[in-house]
Amino acid sequence: MSPHPRLSLNQATIRYADLPTALHITRETGIDSIGLWREPVAQVGLSTAAAMVADSGLRVSSLCRAGFFTAADDRLRRIALDDNRRAITETAALAAAGADGSAAVLVLVAGGLPDGDRDLPRARTRAQEAVAALVDDAIAARVRLAIEPIHPLYAADRGVISTLAQALDIAEQFPSDVVGVLIDTFHVWWDPHLPEQIHRAGRSERIAGYQVCDWITPLPPDALLARGMMGEGHIDFPTITQLITQAGYTGDIEVEIFNQAIWDADPADVANRTAKAFDAHVGL
Amino acid sequence: MSPHPRLSLNQATIRYADLPTALHITRETGIDSIGLWREPVAQVGLSTAAAMVADSGLRVSSLCRAGFFTAADDRLRRIALDDNRRAITETAALAAAGADGSAAVLVLVAGGLPDGDRDLPRARTRAQEAVAALVDDAIAARVRLAIEPIHPLYAADRGVISTLAQALDIAEQFPSDVVGVLIDTFHVWWDPHLPEQIHRAGRSERIAGYQVCDWITPLPPDALLARGMMGEGHIDFPTITQLITQAGYTGDIEVEIFNQAIWDADPADVANRTAKAFDAHVGL
Numbered sequence: 248m249s250p251h252p253r254l255s256l257n258q259a260t261i262r263y264a265d266l267p268t269a270l271h272i273t274r275e276t277g278i279d280s281i282g283l284w285r286e287p288v289a290q291v292g293l294s295t296a297a298a299m300v301a302d303s304g305l306r307v308s309s310l311c312r313a314g315f316f317t318a319a320d321d322r323l324r325r326i327a328l329d330d331n332r333r334a335i336t337e338t339a340a341l342a343a344a345g346a347d348g349s350a351a352v353l354v355l356v357a358g359g360l361p362d363g364d365r366d367l368p369r370a371r372t373r374a375q376e377a378v379a380a381l382v383d384d385a386i387a388a389r390v391r392l393a394i395e396p397i398h399p400l401y402a403a404d405r406g407v408i409s410t411l412a413q414a415l416d417i418a419e420q421f422p423s424d425v426v427g428v429l430i431d432t433f434h435v436w437w438d439p440h441l442p443e444q445i446h447r448a449g450r451s452e453r454i455a456g457y458q459v460c461d462w463i464t465p466l467p468p469d470a471l472l473a474r475g476m477m478g479e480g481h482i483d484f485p486t487i488t489q490l491i492t493q494a495g496y497t498g499d500i501e502v503e504i505f506n507q508a509i510w511d512a513d514p515a516d517v518a519n520r521t522a523k524a525f526d527a528h529v530g531l
Numbered sequence: 532m533s534p535h536p537r538l539s540l541n542q543a544t545i546r547y548a549d550l551p552t553a554l555h556i557t558r559e560t561g562i563d564s565i566g567l568w569r570e571p572v573a574q575v576g577l578s579t580a581a582a583m584v585a586d587s588g589l590r591v592s593s594l595c596r597a598g599f600f601t602a603a604d605d606r607l608r609r610i611a612l613d614d615n616r617r618a619i620t621e622t623a624a625l626a627a628a629g630a631d632g633s634a635a636v637l638v639l640v641a642g643g644l645p646d647g648d649r650d651l652p653r654a655r656t657r658a659q660e661a662v663a664a665l666v667d668d669a670i671a672a673r674v675r676l677a678i679e680p681i682h683p684l685y686a687a688d689r690g691v692i693s694t695l696a697q698a699l700d701i702a703e704q705f706p707s708d709v710v711g712v713l714i715d716t717f718h719v720w721w722d723p724h725l726p727e728q729i730h731r732a733g734r735s736e737r738i739a740g741y742q743v744c745d746w747i748t749p750l751p752p753d754a755l756l757a758r759g760m761m762g763e764g765h766i767d768f769p770t771i772t773q774l775i776t777q778a779g780y781t782g783d784i785e786v787e788i789f790n791q792a793i794w795d796a797d798p799a800d801v802a803n804r805t806a807k808a809f810d811a812h813v814g815l
Binding site for chain 2: 360365366367371398399400402403404409410412413436437438439462464465466468469470480481482483
């Protein structure tokens with residue numbers, strides 16, 4: 248059985264594979280789309296990466312990731328915004344190199360509290376201001392910014408935008424083709440307001456991406472790697488996928504798993520398991 | 532300098548001390564109030580524990596904890612409710628034994644998803660039904676049930692009630708002297724709706740307890756022990772304490788810290804450090 252036509256393999260799931268290997272494995276597995284990461288792209292350089300993507304015949308579903316723009320210090324904030332502008336350029340180039348149906352979507356993770364800073368509301372305001380500062384660049388490059396709500400587990404150190412409602416509050420200040428949201432089951436599955444906020448995201452046409460992976464217990468020692476293959480944890484994927492579908496999302500669905508055991512496995516095997524778990528559990 | 536008169540030392544902070552030791556250390560440190568746990572009470576038996584509490588001259592600020600009533604299986608659910616009823620009895624006896632100003636407050640942690648069950652909304656409904664089933668017992672014993680919202684980090688395996696809004700949605704169905712909420716900074720600090728929900732809790736007179744401890748990073752390998760002494764992490768205590776005060780809460784404030792290094796330290800030293808950190812950081 249061939250993989251689902253809307254499945255996209257996010258590179259983070261096979262983290263130790265370099266870009267040519269990741270493209271090769273994705274194609275060989277019969278998966279039509281890939282979610283790229285900036286680090287493996289940078290390893291080969293942007294123009295080489297774009298040529299590799301074009302050769303692969305794969306769609307590009309997103310570029311992960313930029314953001315991390317909550318610094319209170321002006322100089323650090325400018326450095327972060329400049330890096331985000333480079334990421335916008337990269338997104339445009341890679342999506343243009345991808346097959347028809349590629350999405351010029353740049354995933355934004357807000358970043359955490361600056362060292363010693365306990366003012367969470369103000370950090371959230373700075374994240375919002377940073378998105379505003381990037382909108383003109385995104386429009387010029389025809390790139391869509393996708394704000395990713397990040398599980399409250401990471402509010403201190405990774406992402407101060409904790410809920411889909413917060414991400415939408417920011418996104419809806421801008422045109423929908425310029426700023427949307429990325430919905431990752433791992434980050435939002437617990438949210439009692441999830442159904443109504445996915446409906447809202449649909450009404451305002453904000454769903455720029457949908458990522459799946461499972462919430463596993465007990466949490467592994469490194470909470471950053473606390474993600475599992477679909478079916479191994481507690482998330483009710485069919486219900487969330489149905490909400491996403493009802494909200495009008497028709498794009499690729501990425502599987503993005505940070506998990507040491509999965510990273511340590513053979514990446515081709517992981518790609519195969521991913522395709523099977525996607526069919527069995529995601530509820531498309 | 533003597534400890535703050537509203538400080539209560541929750542027994543979990545000095546977990547390896549038995550009940551007589553915990554009472555002794557609390558009093559010797561000059562702390563006037565203690566938050567009790569059921570396990571060390573059970574070790575000596577309820578009537579002995581009550582006599583020890585009476586002898587100590589300390590106030591009792593709460594009993595931790597009951598709840599864990601999200602089982603889908605009827606038999607398991609009945610067992611859980613029976614255990615909660617015993618906890619109500621214990622709460623009444625211990626609070627009656629405590630000094631004037633003791634609070635007959637039983638802390639309820641909802642419990643997680645049953646094994647293999649991915650229906651989070653239904654588990655939340657069962658938690659609500661379980662509270663309803665306990666209300667008459669609480670009224671008869673003059674005990675106040677305090678629903679504790681639990682960080683979304685634990686939604687799968689510890690507590691399906693994730694936000695203060697959810698806890699209030701349940702509590703507000705019952706008289707305010709029978710069902711309230713317990714607000715623990717660790718569990719709620721990330722919530723973008725925290726200020727408005729604390730105001731709401733004040734308006735409906737629902738704040739049955741306030742617990743403080745810090746959110747530290749990186750998260751320790753055991754996420755259950757990811758709590759720090761106030762001042763060691765990212766939480767803005769003065770702002771939250773001010774909200775709690777504005778909401779009319781005048782009761783004891785418990786310090787409850789699950790942290791292996793703190794448990795491994797000398798409990799008398801920990802009690803002293805707790806009193807100092809409380810003065811320095813909590814913002815009373």
